[in-house]
Structures are given as C-alpha cells and as structure tokens.
Amino acid sequence: MRVVITGASGNVGTAVVDRLVEQDDVESIVGICRREHDWRPPKTEWVHTDVADGGLGETFRGADAVVHLAWLFQPTRHPEVTWRSNVIGTRKVLDAVVEAGVPTLVVASSVGAYSPRQHLQPVDEGWPSHGLAQTAYSREKAYVERMLDALEESSHSCRVVRLRPAFTFSRRGSTEQRRLFLGPFVPHRALSPGVLPVLPMPRELRLQTLHAEDVATAYEAALLRPVRGAFTVAADPVLAPRDLATVFGARWLPVPARALRAAMATAFRAHVAPASPQLFDLLMSVPVMSTERARNELGWSARHSAQEAVEAFLHGLRSESDVPTPPLAEDTSGPGRSHEAATGMGETD
Numbered sequence: 001m002r003v004v005i006t007g008a009s010g011n012v013g014t015a016v017v018d019r020l021v022e023q024d025d026v027e028s029i030v031g032i033c034r035r036e037h038d039w040r041p042p043k044t045e046w047v048h049t050d051v052a053d054g055g056l057g058e059t060f061r062g063a064d065a066v067v068h069l070a071w072l073f074q075p076t077r078h079p080e081v082t083w084r085s086n087v088i089g090t091r092k093v094l095d096a097v098v099e100a101g102v103p104t105l106v107v108a109s110s111v112g113a114y115s116p117r118q119h120l121q122p123v124d125e126g127w128p129s130h131g132l133a134q135t136a137y138s139r140e141k142a143y144v145e146r147m148l149d150a151l152e153e154s155s156h157s158c159r160v161v162r163l164r165p166a167f168t169f170s171r172r173g174s175t176e177q178r179r180l181f182l183g184p185f186v187p188h189r190a191l192s193p194g195v196l197p198v199l200p201m202p203r204e205l206r207l208q209t210l211h212a213e214d215v216a217t218a219y220e221a222a223l224l225r226p227v228r229g230a231f232t233v234a235a236d237p238v239l240a241p242r243d244l245a246t247v248f249g250a251r252w253l254p255v256p257a258r259a260l261r262a263a264m265a266t267a268f269r270a271h272v273a274p275a276s277p278q279l280f281d282l283l284m285s286v287p288v289m290s291t292e293r294a295r296n297e298l299g300w301s302a303r304h305s306a307q308e309a310v311e312a313f314l315h316g317l318r319s320e321s322d323v324p325t326p327p328l329a330e331d332t333s334g335p336g337r338s339h340e341a342a343t344g345m346g347e348t349d
Contacts, residue, residue: 007070011173174316
C-alpha cells in the first residue's frame with residue numbers, strides 16, 4: 001500500500017507516519033508539508049508544497065490512500081488566511097483525489113465541527129455538524145464536512161472516512177500548542193504541575209482529550225478496515241474542572257464562564273494571547289461525544305487515558321521534541337510564523 005499524508009510533519013502527522021512505518025501492509029509513505037526538514041523515517045519520502053496551491057494530481061497518482069491532515073490554525077486574527085489554507089486547500093486535495101482515482105480518502109475533521117451541545121449526555125456521530133458560526137475554526141471544519149458530503153454523493157469509487165478527534169495532545173507537540181493557544185509570554189514553568197495554586201474553570205466545562213499516539217491508531221484502522229463515514233475518537237474519562245485541576249496539581253476555583261471569556265478577550269485585543277475568545281465559546285459548546293462507533297467498527301480504543309494525554313502535554317514542556325520538523329521545533333513554531341501543524345482540536349497541517 002502506498003499512502004500519501006498531507007500535513008505529515010505536525011503533531012498528529014508525525015504520529016501517523018510513525019504508526020504506518022510499523023505497518024507491514026504499508027510499503028511506502030509520501031509526506032506532504034510546506035517546509036523542509038531533516039526528519040527521515042523509514043519508507044517515507046517528502047514533497048514540499050502548499051496544498052492550497054494545488055497541483056497535487058501527480059503526487060496522488062498511484063496512491064492507494066490519501067490521509068488529509070493539513071490544517072492552518074493561526075492566524076486567528078486573519079480568517080481569510082486560514083480559509084485559503086483550510087477550505088480552498090481541502091478543495092484542491094479533494095479534486096486531486098478524484099483526478100488521480102485514489103480509492104481511499106481519510107480526512108481529519110474535528111469535534112469542533114459539531115453544532116453546540118444542548119445537554120451533557122453523550123451523543124453519536126449523527127449530531128449535526130454545522131459548527132459554531134462565530135468561530136472561524138469551527139466554520140471551516142463544518143464547511144469541509146459539507147464538501148465531504150458532496151464527494152460521497154458524487155463518487156462511489158472513493159471510500160471516504162472522516163475522523164472527528166477530541167483535543168489531541170502529545171509530548172512532542174507541547175511547545176507548538178503552548179504558543180498557538182497561550183502565546184510566547186506564558187513560560188513553560190508556569191504550566192508545570194504544582195506551580196499554579198488554583199485553576200479557574202467554569203462549572204459547565206467538559207473536556208474530551210486524546211493522545212496523538214491513539215489518534216494515529218485510529219487513522220491506521222480507518223485506512224485498513226473497509227469502513228466509511230464519520231467516527232468520533234476520544235479517550236475516557238470526560239474531564240470536568242476538578243479533574244483538570246488535579247492534573248495540574250492545583251485547586252479548582254469555580255468562576256463564571258463570562259468572566260474567563262472577558263479576560264481572554266482582553267488578552268486577545270492587547271495581542272498578549274493568540275487565541276481568540278470565540279475559541280473559548282467553542283470549547284464551552286462542544287457536545288460530549290460517544291466513541292461507541294469507533295470501538296465497534298474500527299476496533300479502536302484509546303490506550304492512554306484523558307488525564308495521561310494532558311500530562312503528556314505538560315511533560316513535553318520540559319523536554320525537546322524528538323522530531324525536529326518546523327511545526328514541532330521550538331525555534332520555528334509559534335504565533336506569527338508559518339505553521340505546518342495546528343493541533344488545537346486534534347488535527348495537523
């Protein structure tokens with residue numbers, strides 16, 4: 001099997017490459033990313049290009065599967081930039097898949113594509129995927145979902161699978177994620193367990209997380225099993241504020257959601273933090289998702305718990321990435337730079 005992976009140099013992309021390298025059925029991997037690097041895993045060749053520029057037909061020709069992970073998370077202040085990369089770029093990928101006659105397409109969607117929750121009971125993949133209108137990330141993910149709907153209706157020769165992962169963490173992606181969401185002014189040490197005396201969180205917060213190694217096994221299963229459609233993947237348990245405070249070695253301080261949002265909006269307007277307050281709205285509105293379909297049809301379950309996924313992020317802040325790709329390296333990831341990977345909701349570029 002020959003597999004092409006867009007966004008292969010990021011947090012999830014590198015985990016998927018690592019996983020497929022070990023798979024005997026995968027004979028060769030083509031990794032697509034924008035910036036050159038020195039990471040050379042076995043069976044893997046690299047193509048350096050921007051998916052939004054198109055011209056992917058030749059690269060996809062002869063591939064047994066394409067895994068589309070490319071996604072630009074920043075700059076949130078310029079949604080026209082992320083739209084070009086995420087929506088137009090995905091359009092170019094889908095067109096090239098059809099042009100090259102690729103039989104299998106696996107796409108990174110996100111729990112961020114789901115419409116706002118109405119309760120805290122778990123729901124399945126049938127929950128509407130229209131996103132949260134005021135958040136560019138969610139709008140773009142929902143738009144891509146509609147593009148995939150159209151592809152499924154028009155093409156019976158291409159098997160289309162979309163994974164909707166929860167917030168995805170890893171040790172190697174920690175520096176990038178800290179900069180994407182918290183900015184360069186938050187020191188690593190401030191997030192070390194036991195440093196924060198209290199962790200202010202609203203009572204209504206519920207967080208589903210996932211380790212990058214586990215999402216990689218889900219992509220592997222989606223490639224190798226004859227499945228179609230959407231699969232939500234997340235680790236157990238669903239984390240409440242008190243659970244997160246325990247991971248951080250802090251005491252949970254209940255605060256109103258509106259107060260945290262106001263503080264986030266102030267920091268964003270002052271250019272102190274790169275994450276917009278609309279992302280907080282999305283965090284507070286994402287429904288609690290069931291992973292029953294992934295367990296039953298993909299044969300998938302998370303090896304790492306939700307707490308362990310967050311702990312991997314915290315531990316990674318104290319060590320350097322073992323994969324020196326631009327998205328993950330400390331000197332090339334961060335706000336204002338060109339990201340090959342954005343892993344806020346579990347996807348990569």
